[in-house]
Amino acid sequence: MAKDSNNKNLLTLENIESGYGKVKVLHNVSLKIKEGQIVTIVGANGVGKSTTIKTILGLIKPSSGQIKFKNELINSLETYKIIAKGIGYSPEGREVFGNLNVYENLRIGAYTVSKDDFTKRLEEVYQLFPRLKERKNQEASSLSGGEQQMLAIARALMQDPDLLILDEPSLGLAPIIAEEIFNRLAEINQMGTTILLIEQNVNLALHLSDHAYVMEKGKFVLDEKASILAQNDYVKKTYMGIA
Amino acid sequence: MKLTENHSDNFFKNRKKYTLVILFIFFILLFILSNSLSGYYYRILLLFGINVILTLSLNITNGYANIFSLGHGGLMLAGGYTTALLTLPVEFKANTLSLPLWLEQAQVPFIFSIILAGIVAMIVGLTILLPAFRLKGHYFILASLGINIIMINIAENVRPITNGATGLRGAPPYTNIWWIFGIAIFLIYLIWTLLTARFGRAIKAIGKDQGLAEAMGVNSAKYKAYAFMISSFFTGVGGALWTHLILTISPSSFDLLVVFQIIMMLVIGGVSSISGSILGAAIITAILEILQPL
Amino acid sequence: MDLTYIFQQVLNALSLGSMLALLAVGYTMIYGVLGLINFAHGEVFMIGAFTAMYAITGLGFPLPIALILAIIASVLAGVLLERFCYRPVQGSGDITLFITSLAASIGIRSLFVMLFGSRSMQFPMPKYLQGIRFWGDILITDLNLIIFVFTVIITLILSFFIKNTKLGIAMRGVSYNKQTAEAMGINSTSIIVATFVIGSALAAVAGVAWGLQYGNVRPAMGYHPGISGFIAAVLGGIGNISGAAISGFLLGVGQVLFVAFLPSVYSGFRPLFVWIVLFIILFYKPTGLFRSNIKWE
Numbered sequence: 001m002a003k004d005s006n007n008k009n010l011l012t013l014e015n016i017e018s019g020y021g022k023v024k025v026l027h028n029v030s031l032k033i034k035e036g037q038i039v040t041i042v043g044a045n046g047v048g049k050s051t052t053i054k055t056i057l058g059l060i061k062p063s064s065g066q067i068k069f070k071n072e073l074i075n076s077l078e079t080y081k082i083i084a085k086g087i088g089y090s091p092e093g094r095e096v097f098g099n100l101n102v103y104e105n106l107r108i109g110a111y112t113v114s115k116d117d118f119t120k121r122l123e124e125v126y127q128l129f130p131r132l133k134e135r136k137n138q139e140a141s142s143l144s145g146g147e148q149q150m151l152a153i154a155r156a157l158m159q160d161p162d163l164l165i166l167d168e169p170s171l172g173l174a175p176i177i178a179e180e181i182f183n184r185l186a187e188i189n190q191m192g193t194t195i196l197l198i199e200q201n202v203n204l205a206l207h208l209s210d211h212a213y214v215m216e217k218g219k220f221v222l223d224e225k226a227s228i229l230a231q232n233d234y235v236k237k238t239y240m241g242i243a
Numbered sequence: 244m245k246l247t248e249n250h251s252d253n254f255f256k257n258r259k260k261y262t263l264v265i266l267f268i269f270f271i272l273l274f275i276l277s278n279s280l281s282g283y284y285y286r287i288l289l290l291f292g293i294n295v296i297l298t299l300s301l302n303i304t305n306g307y308a309n310i311f312s313l314g315h316g317g318l319m320l321a322g323g324y325t326t327a328l329l330t331l332p333v334e335f336k337a338n339t340l341s342l343p344l345w346l347e348q349a350q351v352p353f354i355f356s357i358i359l360a361g362i363v364a365m366i367v368g369l370t371i372l373l374p375a376f377r378l379k380g381h382y383f384i385l386a387s388l389g390i391n392i393i394m395i396n397i398a399e400n401v402r403p404i405t406n407g408a409t410g411l412r413g414a415p416p417y418t419n420i421w422w423i424f425g426i427a428i429f430l431i432y433l434i435w436t437l438l439t440a441r442f443g444r445a446i447k448a449i450g451k452d453q454g455l456a457e458a459m460g461v462n463s464a465k466y467k468a469y470a471f472m473i474s475s476f477f478t479g480v481g482g483a484l485w486t487h488l489i490l491t492i493s494p495s496s497f498d499l500l501v502v503f504q505i506i507m508m509l510v511i512g513g514v515s516s517i518s519g520s521i522l523g524a525a526i527i528t529a530i531l532e533i534l535q536p537l
Numbered sequence: 538m539d540l541t542y543i544f545q546q547v548l549n550a551l552s553l554g555s556m557l558a559l560l561a562v563g564y565t566m567i568y569g570v571l572g573l574i575n576f577a578h579g580e581v582f583m584i585g586a587f588t589a590m591y592a593i594t595g596l597g598f599p600l601p602i603a604l605i606l607a608i609i610a611s612v613l614a615g616v617l618l619e620r621f622c623y624r625p626v627q628g629s630g631d632i633t634l635f636i637t638s639l640a641a642s643i644g645i646r647s648l649f650v651m652l653f654g655s656r657s658m659q660f661p662m663p664k665y666l667q668g669i670r671f672w673g674d675i676l677i678t679d680l681n682l683i684i685f686v687f688t689v690i691i692t693l694i695l696s697f698f699i700k701n702t703k704l705g706i707a708m709r710g711v712s713y714n715k716q717t718a719e720a721m722g723i724n725s726t727s728i729i730v731a732t733f734v735i736g737s738a739l740a741a742v743a744g745v746a747w748g749l750q751y752g753n754v755r756p757a758m759g760y761h762p763g764i765s766g767f768i769a770a771v772l773g774g775i776g777n778i779s780g781a782a783i784s785g786f787l788l789g790v791g792q793v794l795f796v797a798f799l800p801s802v803y804s805g806f807r808p809l810f811v812w813i814v815l816f817i818i819l820f821y822k823p824t825g826l827f828r829s830n831i832k833w834e
């Protein structure tokens with residue numbers, strides 16, 4: 001895997017403090033993602049993984065620290081401007097627009113994109129997820145959980161982002177479907193998209209990733225190559241249930 | 244354990260004593276005010292007292308129980324018309340309205356007419372709102388606004404009883420400082436007591452998070468209905484006191500603007516607080532008086 | 538009470554139904570994106586009517602120009618409301634939003650009472666709209682017909698727009714989930730402003746139609762139609778454009794029939810009709826008549 005050695009940093013977080021109102025959730029969080037990598041954050045429920053993502057996206061503002069995307073400071077930008085810089089986001093719990101059909105969901109995913117690029121991109125995304133093409137006129141709320149997850153990923157891919165952020169894409173899915181989604185993520189990465197992944201399915205995630213962070217109580221406690229972390233006794237015991 | 248209980252008991256007794264002393268001083272103050280204030284300021288003082296009653300009543304629903312109602316104007320109308328019909332001179336009723344004989348002849352003492360005003364307001368509130376209780380959030384607020392509009396419409400159109408848009412004139416000037424502040428203090432005492440009792444805990448829990456309260460076994464429908472009944476009753480009483488102060492009542496006496504003013508009294512002083520309601524009533528009453536010439 | 542009579546009454550009600558439909562569509566869109574009952578929508582409607590009235594009687598403009606000026610004034614009012622009343626209190630809770638909206642409504646109305654007095658002012662109707670035609674025994678005014686056709690066309694165009702354009706899809710997306718829409722790169726603030734623009738323009742058209750139909754305007758004119766419009770929006774299923782339009786029509790026609798079938802002493806009860814309908818329908822279907830287009834908690 002040559003891609004994690006010399007490439008440029010795509011996204012960096014430096015000493016981020018963030019939270020909700022007076023409640024501080026993240027303490028001194030720093031993170032680096034190089035172009036072309038798949039980076040995973042693992043951690044138990046409620047430690048601040050989603051909060052990290054929301055801070056990157058500007059949905060909540062960090063109280064201190066710096067966030068740089070493509071070497072540009074994005075701390076204080078509004079969410080829609082951050083997204084337009086080339087970030088695709090698949091939220092925790094999928095959050096597809098249940099009142100819109102599949103096609104319309106994808107149209108919203110391509111909100112920042114011209115009509116021509118949208119049509120082109122739509123075909124590419126349908127190729128990646130043929131199931132969505134079959135159901136393009138179906139309302140998103142009527143899709144199965146796995147299909148909704150695919151839609152959420154497809155929607156995030158519509159603007160051909162440089163960085164794809166996925167918050168627990170395997171949540172609540174049958175293992176077979178989770179695996180299918182992970183295969184798709186590998187393909188997407190092969191085509192050149194950098195991925196930041198949040199996962200509770202540590203086994204699958206570490207297998208897929210180049211690099212991984214372990215978060216506990218709003219801090220990163222481990223930060224290693226994924227292949228090395230997968231052999232780490234503490235990680236095995238705590239997060240993979242292997243004694 | 245025993246010891247601390249005794250201790251708090253003592254404290255409570257002392258507090259009761261202090262409260263009585265404060266009340267005594269307060270009534271002496273009222274006595275002085277009622278004899279020294281000029282007609283204009285005396286009237287403002289009375290309006291303030293009525294506003295305290297109305298704001299506290301609204302606080303029970305819109306504040307503590309978190310049932311946001313825009314319908315209290317309709318309840319004031321119900322109270323005001325009730326007391327007017329029960330106390331207006333027989334001659335006026337016979338000449339202007341066509342009432343059933345018992346109502347035409349009725350000359351009810353003030354104490355009973357305001358109680359009946361409260362009861363009628365309560366019945367009106369319940370009739371219209373009980374079906375609305377199953378509505379959520381904004382739908383409920385919309386339905387409550389309906390009470391206002393429906394009551395105004397009835398007052399405008401049921402002419403034999405309400406005299407239409409002209410309304411009823413010549414209600415006896417029964418309202419005075421003692422009635423108003425007596426009732427206000429009783430209401431404060433009632434809210435205070437209720438809040439520290441099981442009812443208060445239930446209603447505050449529902450106000451904070453109805454789902455959670457229900458999960459903890461609180462029968463939210465029941466307590467919300469009680470809260471609405473108490474609130475309606477005193478709102479009706481407030482409307483009655485107002486009627487015997489202004490001496491006339493018409494369909495436009497308590498429209499949405501009046502409800503809005505009381506909501507402002509509630510909000511300015513701080514929702515879910517007794518002292519807040521009193522403060523808010525004072526501030527808005529004053530502001531409205533200052534703005535009057537405009 | 539033969540069929541001709543009923544049909545005649547329905548025709549008479551077309552303009553009222555149209556106005557309520559236009560108001561309801563604006564209400565439903567604004568409610569959709571903001572989650573807010575914009576009580577001041579009735580005042581935006583009133584501002585449109587006043588502007589047209591003044592453009593015609595004060596400035597001597599012809600009706601089409603007056604209509605355009607009315608739309609501009611109402612849109613301006615709607616955008617200012619959003620910017621200076623609703624945006625500052627975004628996210629501070631339902632009750633705050635409610636009070637703000639109520640305050641805006643009462644404030645605008647009081648301002649107009651101060652400026653123009655509370656009495657009705659005449660709204661002139663141009664000659665070319667005064668025609669009437671007969672179909673057998675049935676009479677229809679040109680005005681009724683024009684207002685109705687105009688409303689149907691506007692509603693159809695709007696439905697098409699909401700259904701098929703990127704902006705329309707974004708509006709529905711913001712209605713469903715604002716935060717997620719933002720995270721897809723949508724500037725929800727500009728979507729909300731666009732919604733206010735459309736809703737207010739519709740209200741202006743309704744306001745001018747009102748002036749033409751009833752021949753006068755006054756500061757309080759927006760109160761009852763505004764609430765009826767919102768009730769129609771609720772019955773139509775919040776966020777559902779055609780549902781709102783159809784409910785608006787039905788409420789308008791229903792009001793007129795309600796009065797037509799009762800002895801005339803009861804005609805004063807007309808405003809109660811919408812409430813009776815609301816209570817009955819909400820009692821059986823607490824989420825409205827038609828399917829709602831936004832997630833309802």
Ligand SMILES: Nc1ncnc2c1ncn2[C@@H]1O[C@H](COP(=O)(O)OP(=O)(O)O)[C@@H](O)[C@H]1O
Nearest residue numbers: 020023025043044045046047048049050051052
């Ligand atoms: N909207 C919110 N408001 C307040 N606190 C929140 C909010 N969302 C999450 N939290 C709190 O922040 C902490 C971290 O949550 P989150 O980042 O969602 O955890 P994770 O994604 O790792 O499961 C939790 O304690 C959670 O209760």
Ligand SMILES: [Mg+2]
Nearest residue numbers: 049050051092
């Ligand atoms: Mg999470």
